[in-house]
Structures are given as C-alpha cells and as structure tokens.
Amino acid sequence: MPELDQTYWERFHRLGISRRSFLQFCTLAAAGLGLGHEAVPSIVQAMEGKPRIPVLWLHGLECTCCSESFIRSSHPQVKDVVMSMISLDYDDLIMAAAGKQADAVLEEITSTYKGRYLVAVEGNVPLAEDGMYCFIGGRPFGEILKEVCHDALAVVAWGSCASWGCVQAARPNPTKSVPIHSVIRDKTVIKVPGCPPIAEVMTGILTYILTFDRFPELDRQGRPKMFFSQRIHDKCYRRPHFDAGQFVETWDDEGARKGYCLYKMGCKGPTTYNACSTIGWNDGVSFPIKSGHGCIGCSEDKFWDKGSFYSRLTDIQNFGVESNADQIGTAALAVAGGAVAVHAAATSFKHMRDKYRDEGGGGSGG
Amino acid sequence: MGLWRTESREPLGAGASFGPEGIEEEEYAPQAGETIYVHEAPVRLWHWLNAACIVILVVTGYLIGVPLPSTTGEPSEWYIMGYIRFAHFAASYIFTVGITFRFFWATIGNYYSRDMFYFPVWRRSWTNNFMRDLRWKLLLTDQVPCGAGHSPITRVAMVGLFLLPSLFMIVTGFALYSEATGRDSWEHHFFGWIVEFWRNTQDIHTLHRLGMWVMLVFTVIHIYMVVRDDILSGHSVIGTMFSGWRFFAGRR
Numbered sequence: 001m002p003e004l005d006q007t008y009w010e011r012f013h014r015l016g017i018s019r020r021s022f023l024q025f026c027t028l029a030a031a032g033l034g035l036g037h038e039a040v041p042s043i044v045q046a047m048e049g050k051p052r053i054p055v056l057w058l059h060g061l062e063c064t065c066c067s068e069s070f071i072r073s074s075h076p077q078v079k080d081v082v083m084s085m086i087s088l089d090y091d092d093l094i095m096a097a098a099g100k101q102a103d104a105v106l107e108e109i110t111s112t113y114k115g116r117y118l119v120a121v122e123g124n125v126p127l128a129e130d131g132m133y134c135f136i137g138g139r140p141f142g143e144i145l146k147e148v149c150h151d152a153l154a155v156v157a158w159g160s161c162a163s164w165g166c167v168q169a170a171r172p173n174p175t176k177s178v179p180i181h182s183v184i185r186d187k188t189v190i191k192v193p194g195c196p197p198i199a200e201v202m203t204g205i206l207t208y209i210l211t212f213d214r215f216p217e218l219d220r221q222g223r224p225k226m227f228f229s230q231r232i233h234d235k236c237y238r239r240p241h242f243d244a245g246q247f248v249e250t251w252d253d254e255g256a257r258k259g260y261c262l263y264k265m266g267c268k269g270p271t272t273y274n275a276c277s278t279i280g281w282n283d284g285v286s287f288p289i290k291s292g293h294g295c296i297g298c299s300e301d302k303f304w305d306k307g308s309f310y311s312r313l314t315d316i317q318n319f320g321v322e323s324n325a326d327q328i329g330t331a332a333l334a335v336a337g338g339a340v341a342v343h344a345a346a347t348s349f350k351h352m353r354d355k356y357r358d359e360g361g362g363g364s365g366g
Numbered sequence: 367m368g369l370w371r372t373e374s375r376e377p378l379g380a381g382a383s384f385g386p387e388g389i390e391e392e393e394y395a396p397q398a399g400e401t402i403y404v405h406e407a408p409v410r411l412w413h414w415l416n417a418a419c420i421v422i423l424v425v426t427g428y429l430i431g432v433p434l435p436s437t438t439g440e441p442s443e444w445y446i447m448g449y450i451r452f453a454h455f456a457a458s459y460i461f462t463v464g465i466t467f468r469f470f471w472a473t474i475g476n477y478y479s480r481d482m483f484y485f486p487v488w489r490r491s492w493t494n495n496f497m498r499d500l501r502w503k504l505l506l507t508d509q510v511p512c513g514a515g516h517s518p519i520t521r522v523a524m525v526g527l528f529l530l531p532s533l534f535m536i537v538t539g540f541a542l543y544s545e546a547t548g549r550d551s552w553e554h555h556f557f558g559w560i561v562e563f564w565r566n567t568q569d570i571h572t573l574h575r576l577g578m579w580v581m582l583v584f585t586v587i588h589i590y591m592v593v594r595d596d597i598l599s600g601h602s603v604i605g606t607m608f609s610g611w612r613f614f615a616g617r618r
Contacts, residue, residue, distance in 0.1 A: 164565075219549065220562040229549040245446030247436040255436050264433060270545075271567040301565035313431060314572045325572050326432070329579025336583040340590040343505075347594065350505050 008047040008210075022047070029211070032204040034226055046211045053210055054109050054117040056148055057091035060141045061134045061168050061177055062123025066159040067093055069196035072282070073203045089117075092136070103137060106148065114151040118209070121145065122158040124165055125183050126175035133175040142183055154188045154215060155180060158202065160298060163191035163223075170304035181222065188215060191222040193274075195298035200279050201227045221301075223273070232269035232295050235277040238262070256292060266310040267294030274299040396601070396614040402514040404478045404612045412468050413607055419461040420581060423535075426454040427578050431571075455543065462536050481515045482524035492518060510599050514612050520591070527584040531577055538574045542567065 006014075012022050026043040030036070059067075071094075088095075090105045097105060109117055123141075126133035131140025149155055157180045160166035168177035181189040192205055205224055208216045216224040233239065241247070242261040249255060249264060263270070269277070272295050276287040288295055294310070297303040307315035313324035323331075396402065405413070429450050437444050472480045486492045496518035501507045503519060511517050516524060541560035544553035545567060554561075561567050596603040602613040 220558065221565065225549060231545060234546070240441040243446075243448040244441035244444035245434060245437050245450075246441055246444065247433060249436055254438070260436060264436075268568065271571060297566070297568065300568065303566065303568075306566065306568045313575065314568055325575035325579065329576060329582070332579055333582050333586065336586045340586060344590065344594070346505055347598070351598075354508070 006052060007050055008052055011052065012047075029204070029207045032200055033208055043207075043211050046213075050210070050213075052087040053153070054087045054089045054113050055120055055206075056106065056109060056117060056152075057088060057093075057120045057122065058141075058145060058148060059092060059136075060121060060123030060145065060162070061126050061175065062159070062161045064093060064122070065196040066122045066161075066202075067091075069194075069199045070158075070202050071199075073199040099137075110148055110151055115153055117152055118154055118156060118206075119149050119152040120156045120158055121162045121180050124161045124168060124177045124179050126168065126177045128174065128176035133177075145180070145183060149184045149187055152187060154190060154209075155184055156205070157181065157189050157191045157193075159197055160193045160195040160303070163193040164301040166195055167304050170302070188218075189222055190215060190218065190224060193223065193228075193299040193301075195303075197299070198227075198275055198279050198281060201275055227275045227279075228273045228299070230273065230275075232272045232274055232277045232289070236269055236289055237277065238289060259292070262289060262292075262294040264312060265294045266308060266312050268297030268300070268303070268306075268309070269295040272297040272300050396512060396514060396612075398614055400614045401611045402614075403476075403610055404514050404606055405610045406471075406475055406479060407610065408471050409468070409475065409479050410607055410610055412464050412471070416461065416464050416468075419457045419464065420585065422453055422457040423461060424578055424582060424585075426450045426457070427575075430454060431575055458536075458539050458543075461532075462540075465532055465536065478515045482521055483529065485518065485521040485525060496522075512600065512614070514601075517595075523584075523587065527580065527587070531580045531584065535574065535577045535581065538570050538577065541570055542574060 009022060023040075023044065026047060027037075027040050030039045030043055033039075057067075089109050090102065092098075092102055095102060095105075123134075125131070125142040125145060127142065131142045134141040136144055157163045161168065161177075162180045165173075165177050165179050168175055169179070181191070190205065192202060194201070204227065205216060208224075208226075216226055219225050219228060233242075236242075238259060238261045241259070242263055246258075246260040247255060247264040248260050248262050251265070261267070267289065269289060276295070277289065280287050280290070296309045297306065300306075307313075307324070311324065313326055315324050430447075433447060433450075437446060469483070472483050495511065498507070498509065499511045499518045502509065502511050537557060537560055540553050540557040544551055544558050544561065547553050549558075560570060564570050564573075592603050596605075600615050602611070602615075606612045
C-alpha cells in the first residue's frame, strides 16, 4: 500500500529524485499550464505541503493507447515524477498486485478517502447484453465504474473512448458502447479526448488539479480550455500555405514535397480541437501534419463516422448511397434546373397550343 | 408585349387575387392600367444588396470547400484563400445585417414588405388562393392569379426556401466563424452552442454546404418564376424591383 499522507516532495525525495530535478519539474509544469515564472513557487509550495490525492485508474473497453501515451510523457523526469506524483493506487494494467489484492485496494481507497479521490477512466462502457462485452473480475465494467465513481471527487475521461465513444461506438456500434458521461451523470467528468491524448496534456491536467485544488476551466463540451480551445488549424505551421492557397493535390506531388497545406487531402485540422500543433508528440518531435499526413480528427466526437480521412467534404450516408454535400447539391440543382426547363417548355407549349386554337377559331380555350 | 400573351378569356383578376390586408382579398382586383407602389426603396436596395451577397457567398463558399488549384512559389507572395475567406466573411456580415434590417423593415414598412415573412394558412381566402395559384403553376388553368403582393406559393417558398435557409446559414455560419475567432469571442458566446449541439464541427461544415446548395436551388427557381411571371401574369415583376411600382397592363 502506498503511504497516502506523504506529500509529493516527500515521495519524490524517497524515490531519490534530487531537489534540482524536483524544481525542474515544477517549472516545466508551470510552463505546461501556460503560467508564468512567478507561478513556480506556488507549485513548489503545493508539491511540498500537500498530501497526494489518490487516483484510481480504471480500464474499460479500450486499447490501452492512453496508458501507452501517458507513460511516454516527454521530459525524462516527468514520467517518474508524474507516476509518483499522483498516488496511482489502482491501475490494473501496471500495478504489481493482482486479483483479490488489487480489488482490496479499490475497496480500501473508495471507503477510506470518500470524496477525496480522483477516478481516471480509460475506455468506455458497453451496455449491450447487460455489459457482457467488458467483464472485469466477473462483473460488468459499468457496474464497477458506477461503484467506484460514487464517492469520487471527480472523474477524468481519458481519451476519445471515455470522452466520446471512439471506434467501439462507431456505426453500427454492436456493443452499444457509451462514453463515461452517459453513465456517470452526477459527477464532473473532465474530458481529455484524443486517440490517444497527448501525454503532456494528460500530465498537465493532473498537475493542475493537484496543484491548485480545482478543476481546470472546461469548455461547453467538458474539455479543459487550456488544451482544447483552439483547432489544429489555428496553430498549424502549414497555415501560411493554406492562406496562400498552396495545397497538396496528390500524395507525393511537388506540394507534398514542399510541405504545402493538406486541406485538399482531407486534413481535419480545421475541425479538430487539440494541442498537437503546439505541443507535438514524442517529446515534441512531430505531429501528423508535420509528418506529411493530414489530421484525422481523433479528438473529435464520432470521428470514425465522418467518412474518409482523405476527403474534405464528409460523406452523407442517409440516402443509402454515400455521397457528399456537393454531389447531393449538384443533383438537387440539376433536378431544379430540369424542372424549370420542363415547366418552361410546358408553359410555352400550352400557350402556343392555346394560341393556335384561338386563331383557328372556336377553340375551347382550355 | 409578351411572347406568350394570349387572348383575354376572363376579366383581369378573375383568378385568385391577393391584396393588402384589410381588403377582402378575393374581392380586390387590380384594374388594367392601375399602378400600385409595392416595394419601398429600402426593400429594393436590400433585395439587390442581398442578391449580390448571395452571389459572393456562394462563389467564395464553394471555393472554401473545394479550393482553387494550388499556387506555387513563396507563400508570402500569395493570399488567395485569405482573400476568398475575407470576401466570404465580409459578405456574410452584410448579408446578416441586411436580413436583420429587412426583418425590422417588415415591422414598419407597408403591407408588401411583410407578406414574404409568413403565410396565413389560417385564412380561408388565402388557402383558396393557394389552390388557384397551384393550379395556375401546374398549368391546369388559364386563370392568372393576379395581385400586387407575393402570390401564395411564392410566400411559402420565400419562407421555406429563402428565409429559413438564410437564418440557418447565418447561425451555422457564425458558429463556424467562431471557431476561428476563438472561445472568448462574441461569435462563440452567441453561436458556439451550435458547435456543441452537433459536437463534431465537421457536421456543421457539411450542413452549411448543403445550405449553400439550397440557396442555389432557390435562386434558380426564383429567377425562373420572376421571368415567367413577368411575361405571363399581366403585371410588372422585374421592373417593380427596380422602380417599386407594380403596373397592371391588363390583358387587352
């Protein structure tokens, strides 16, 4: 059992992390949260004085890519520090305990720290067949989730699965997977979408909660504004090419080699809210657009159901045949144009006929 | 004067007629040679400004979704998408202010400034006229519906194919615009809920684009109907939108 009354600093110290590294982390955390240098002392103070908040990390129907991303948080120390910073008391993926031992931790934390622990959820809840599609320890995941979240301070929905449903909830959604917020309705659910979310975003949000004892400001959809208030497009380094009208027209053309805008290749940057174009991935080395591929919009709701990743206009599937807005629009316009032409011709014909009858004398005149 | 002008078979206005409110519409029949002041100057100005805006919005809007062929050279030398988007946003502001003004004018203008904003399905005379208008437009009768204002079917079309789609385009348009102006902008404050309603803004892009095609369909039908009525109805239509006066030529 981890000792929960330790402060962060005590914990770090015990783990052999130097004071210097600790201060480095605090500075990095401040920068990551978009705070100035003057915020560093308050973060240090908080880390030194506050007992750690226990975090229970649940895994539902998911692929573990969120965890994979999380443990790759960029700065070498961050990985260690964050992992020890949150008192990650239960994470069935990486904890040493298993079986009954692990369940006991869950039990103890939820009863001892009522209203004082955070629940981080990776993956979503399949509702079909009474939750049969995700069983943990002989119980459906939805049941465990409700139980664990009951006395939680707040719930963090990691990734697009927990936030929106992601691939499991894509049409036709055979397991009836639903995002966390449709099961847990009485708690603040902080959504951190992305498939997976960026490691620094994940650690940044936890750091914020733990340091300032409050939740980050959320947007209308429940995402922290500090990371999800701008689109990929707004901060994309290829934006000048977009404004200039310079596009990649086909893969491997001149524009692709010169790094032009991927808009015509179906880049979803203009409709995707995330921090990829500022924070980047893998220690800030790159992000999809930087690597020459358009954004697929993985942090957006139902991004799997928005047609091809490679077309700018979304397919509309309600008509049985897949067609995009322009195809439907062109067809409608053709129908309208055809109807106008036919109507004009019919009008003309009718009046010519009437005129002929009138001139012929004795016509009924219609 | 018209190519298809036929011999008069019934007195002017024997078909459906629709006059100013307060006058029994069936009984109101404009006389040959009569002129009625229909479209006031602000309405005419709005109409042509609005038409210009729609042309700009459709052309630039189309090019935003399906951009022009790529340019080459230094990006600092070009600002094509930038100018296209600027034209779209500038025209959309004028369009929005124009429609807002037009709503306002409907409250203080004459009867004809109001009649495209609603259609009185609850009035027997209107529904009767609607059926007559429908028969005329389906070429089932020679009785030309004759009146100074918008015909019943036109009123339905104005609401369904112009006003509602326009409002839809304004609301979704500003919601999309709020994506660029940011979370603290007034656009997001007032229209951001649209983004939240559909969640994925890709859907709003798609719907906004479908709306563009609806506006185009409206334009095609509108122009056809106006030209047709100008030739067949026995009263001025196109000229009225320039001069404001509706001239009833009668049918000899």
